[in-house]
Amino acid sequence: MLDNYGWLAWVAVALALGAFEVATVNLVFLMLAGGAVGGAVAAALGAGFPLQVVVAVAGSGVLLGVVRPRAKARLTRGPRVPMGTASYAGRSATVIESVTETSGRVKIGGATWSAKGLDGEESEAGAEVRVVRIEGATAVVTALVPPDPPPATPSDAPSDAPRPSDRLD
Secondary structure (H helix, E strand, C coil), X not given: CHHXXXXXXXXXXXXXXXXXXXXXXXXXXXXXXXXXXXXXXXXXXXXXXXHHHHHHHHHHHHHHHHHHHHHHHHHCCCCCCCCHHHHXXXXXXXXXXXXXXXXXXXXXXXXXXXXXXXXXXXXXXXXXXXEEEEECCEEEEEXXXXXXXXXXXXXXXXXXXXXXXXXXX
């Protein structure tokens, strides 16, 4: 009786391996499940148990050696997203207690951090600064680049520029 349903045992093994894959998400158990499906196909076609095992092992080996590296590379492509304290680098912060070379406090995204200026820079309370890096529990900050100067006023314009009085009506 079991001879007629050997494929079902392989399908059960494949499902169990698939469940492990859901828990680990590293594509190893998925490749092993693929090999078990190969064993199920061999069983359904009437192959003996030793041949079923050979098909399952060979299928798993090919999937692990060829398919998994390509699939893993495809899934991990893209920019790396900084996590943890590294995600603070480049963010702006507001100085809430004057920042010196050794001390100070800044607010970064709603959280208060101890801070120190980069290369001895100092910033007064209320100033906007940029986080360079996090060292332990201290944000290393630098002053933001001052904004561009305002556009020139008409009195600053070159003398050869047309004036409103030069209009021809």
